[in-house]
Amino acid sequence: MKKRLLRLTALSISGLAAISVDLSFGDGRNPGISGFSLISPAHADDDDDDGGSSGGGGGSSRSSDDRGSGGTWRGGGNLFDLFRRTPEKRTETRRVPVRRPTHAADEIVALGLDEPALQRLETRGFTTRSRAPLGLLPTEIVKLGVPRGMTLDDARREIADAAPDAIADFNHYFEPNENAASSTPCADGGCALVRSAIGWPSPDGTAACTAAGPIGLIDTAINPAHPALKGVKLEIVRLTDEEAPASGKQHGTAVAALIAGRQDSRAPGLLSNAELIAVDAFRRTRGETDLAETYDLVRAIDLLASRKVAVINMSLAGPHNLLLEKTVALVAERNIPQVAAAGNDGPRAKPVYPAAYPAMIAVTAVDRNFKPYRRAGRGDHIDVAALGASVWTAASIEGAAPRTGTSFAAPFVTAAVAILRASNPEMTAEEIARLVTASTEDLGAPGKDPVFGWGVLDASRLCRS
Template identity: 75%
Template sequence: MKKRLLRLTALSICGLAPVSVDLSYGESRNPDGSGLIFVSSAHADDDDDDGGGGGGGSSRGSEDRGSSGNWRGNGNLFDLFRRSPERRVETRRASTRRPSRAPGEIIALSLDDAGLQRLTADGFTIRARAPLEISATGIVKLGVPSGMSLEDARRQVASATPGAIADLNHYFEPNQGDASSAPCAEGGCALVRDAIGWPAPNTERACAAAGPIGLIDTAINPAHPSLKDVKLDIIRLAETQAPESGRQHGTAVAALIAGRQDSRAPGLLGDTHLIAIDAFQRTTGETDLAETYNLVRAIDLLASRKVTVINMSLSGPHNLLLEKTVSLVSERNIIQVAAAGNDGPRAKPVYPAAYPEMIAVTAVDRNFKPYRRAGRGDHIDVAALGTGVWTAASVEGAAPRTGTSFAAPFVTAAVAILRTSHPQMSPDEIAKLVTDTAQDLGKPGKDPVFGWGVLDARQLCRS
């Protein structure tokens, strides 16, 4: 689905009555030892019991390909929390910015065994390797020889096999946004979806949502009352010794899509199957980071589960492997939705939202004013409600949340409904269909603030 056809600006959605489905989990490990963990239980965050926002925004949009980045030497994401307290203090003093990539690592696609053998003979080490459905050779994570710059290492890995794609193992962050930037008097936040005409539950029942829906985010608390008995599969992509990522962001996004209609945080869709992958790990403090290595695996895994749409409320720098993965998955009739990021209107575009195959979603308030921290640019496709959005806190109850993370699920839910009501249509045709019901904002036509306009839920089911 190419960007030129993504005039996704005005949609009409139908609520559905919930159907309780028993939630079941198992725990297993891939035969290849790649660390695929199915979560079987959940406990609430001690520091996150009120569902407040925080996190201070998304990851930086700049690209780091050289050897003079924030950190040096070999290691991986675990080094962030393995370092001694003294070393962590020294690192913070050296730079106020979070690291943009894993130190001393290169990841690659389409690297054959012969090329891998040559690289190991030259001093590269295999840190991890996982099969992929989209690539015959899978994905590999390599440790760089001591003294070699990352850029030199990237070039050598890319040239080891004709057609191989190699890049740094960049980090991505959830788009946290603000705890709330809108008043909630008299239930205003709970009713924010009414601003776009989102139908009340149990109305227009003929309009159903296709499933399953894919979600890549932080950890989720399946014991939350809004998610109890929802058809929800949770898969964690991490080593067993890695600290679990925070449950605040993932729980809020999951509940916004699929929360029980009879809970304090009802979701946009009822009776839907959500497959959620926790691709993040908690590092020092309260920072959750996802390696590109795991994002590629997560997208590929969801594609193998034949999801209809994937929601990614996360952002980071451009990465060649992520770009290729997004492109390959789009060819499988899967629509991918990403938040535009919360780095501010003057920030560089962030990824994966800026890739042409994605639907890039920015945030507006109930009066259709742009969210002050939302990213802007020619890649923006559509605006959706993203301030004061009522959704689940990480332990129990609900709270208003603000950020592009909470605008993207509105578009994801809309697309899921369209896939059911128009199963014969391709992703491009669905984008064209929703264009016809666009509510244009800003400059006439597409603009860098609102894209083609704001999502409108009044027209779609009648189209």
């Protein structure tokens, strides 16, 4: 009888080990059996502690084998009730990541379609949903509805047959590189001083530190009534249809204030007396997500190029798109530097666009200790790192908050480009980009590397005569 009891105890203990139960208090003591819960990897890897940084990816890497064959147990009742269940009756509660569509399901966007080509396509069942002239090219951008039952790949082949010189691709979606507000405390304005970590100059309007303008911004909606933006030279252009739900104001307001916020406000900007032309290319979709279509993003870039801005900031990301690639290349030929955020999908994620295009200055994020932001994208396309963790900037309605993400690192480089452009108006966009990467502190592997690019922006070099 004793031997049987010992065997049962051993099986129970081994079963406990098999489900990887966390048996520790907050102070590190082992409590035995009470006070624990079993958390699935979907929850463990979905935190919003955006203030944290590390050299690798965040979250748990436990596999399903680590959880055993049982379900998620969150305490209460008798622990051994879990072991009495049969595998068939155990159900695991997991939060499955929502996969948003990457493009419109029945649309193609194209450049270079003339009227005869459009007529040929309409006879094959295509519909012209929107069209708009472009300044960068002597043509229009056209949004086409695809015939029912035709795949998008087949639709592109049909367009190639109708107009061999046209550029056609899916109508991809792009999102702002937005994360939740940082949980890092900011007592006594501590986060407002994070820019001092890279020697950001005081925006006192001295001749050596004047920014060229206007500065172009493609983002979500902006709240011009925010105290940090009252009196700022800010022009807002909304590209999407008036009937479409307006995009949220949180992201756009934060980025705009970080660049040009009033110096006497709670969210002072990096530049004083800066002029912004902000294009809202986004719309709010179901699920409270702000998305920009390729059709609107290309038009936004074209509009800013026609306004001859000093630099364009794009704190957004999405898939590779042929029309977007062509557009940013044409803007670079007009010697307008373009800055884009590297994305927050993690260090192992594929490159995102437009940051990964050669014409762009791709910006990743670090914290005030120059440690890489754990969710920042990496790769050979990364050009420069800037502060992007617990950056103090405007909230959407009033006040301010710390924000984290590559979205908030990009404006540092955009502001730096504006300063360098004012001091070197004769330089090309490529020369300005090289000057930015030369104004860095090399970190990581010597020279350019996939984590920091050429290094962390050293703003103390920007305003030298």
